Amino acid sequence: MQSIDLIRDNLAKSSSRVLLRIEEMADSCLVSPTPGGGPHTLWILGHLAYIEGLVVRWFMLGQLNPLAEWNELFDGAEVSDDASRYPPFDRVLTRCREMRQETLAVLDSLTETDLDRTCAEAPEGHEDLFGTYRHCLQFVADHWYMHRGQLADARRAAGLERMWF
Numbered sequence: 069m070q071s072i073d074l075i076r077d078n079l080a081k082s083s084s085r086v087l088l089r090i091e092e093m094a095d096s097c098l099v100s101p102t103p104g105g106g107p108h109t110l111w112i113l114g115h116l117a118y119i120e121g122l123v124v125r126w127f128m129l130g131q132l133n134p135l136a137e138w139n140e141l142f143d144g145a146e147v148s149d150d151a152s153r154y155p156p157f158d159r160v161l162t163r164c165r166e167m168r169q170e171t172l173a174v175l176d177s178l179t180e181t182d183l184d185r186t187c188a189e190a191p192e193g194h195e196d197l198f199g200t201y202r203h204c205l206q207f208v209a210d211h212w213y214m215h216r217g218q219l220a221d222a223r224r225a226a227g228l229e230r231m232w233f
Contacts, residue, residue, distance in 0.1 A: 070180045071202065078209035079175065083168045086116070086212045089219045089231055090161070096228070097157050098149050101221035107147050109222050110154055112215050114142035117164035120208050124171050128204040130188025135163065175205060 090113050093099070097110040107115065121133035122143075135142075141154060154160070183202035190198040198204050220230065 072175070072178065072180045072183060075183070075202070075205045075209065076172070076175055078206065079168065079172060082209045082212035083165075086216060086219070087161075087165070089216065089223065092228060093219070093222060093226060094157050094161075096222075096226035098151055099222055099226040100149060101218050101225055105147065105149075106221070107215075107218050108149065109219060110151075110157055110160060111142060111147045112218055112222075113157070113164055114138055114154065114160045116212055116215065117160065117167045118142040119211055120164075120167040120171055123198065123204050123208050123211075124167075124174060127189050127191065127198045128187045128201055129174070135167070171205070171208060 090097075090109055093109040097113070098108050100106060100108055118133070118135045118138045118141075121135045125131045126133050133139075148154075155163075178201065183200065183205070185201045187198055187200060187204055196203070197207055223230070
């Protein structure tokens, strides 16, 4: 197996496993994961989409993030529980799916050797995470998994059963 196949598999598994948890939370997407607050499901969903655009489009390819207008909403320090501040859940879910499909289309256009290309706009000092196409594509798969704990807490707070896989 080549690493490009592993990255493709990681992207597919991370999206299917995480979206399964998120979709069940549609009616409870603003439930706080802890008594002290924290990122609710709607915020996590928008954050995943926004970061995917940032990493793949901007860092990797040097293109504008198609979700740049979501920066303050889904990547800022403040997470609000005010539903009126956010786009509707279904719209955010659709954009998140589209961003992942666009990432897969970029991956499908690459070869194993292409994965070692230097990224166009890797943030200085973070080349170990975003220095090559390989790094960026693996990061976006890993990023989805990094938020599973917060989703588990939000699910628990909403009274939903734990998911084991």
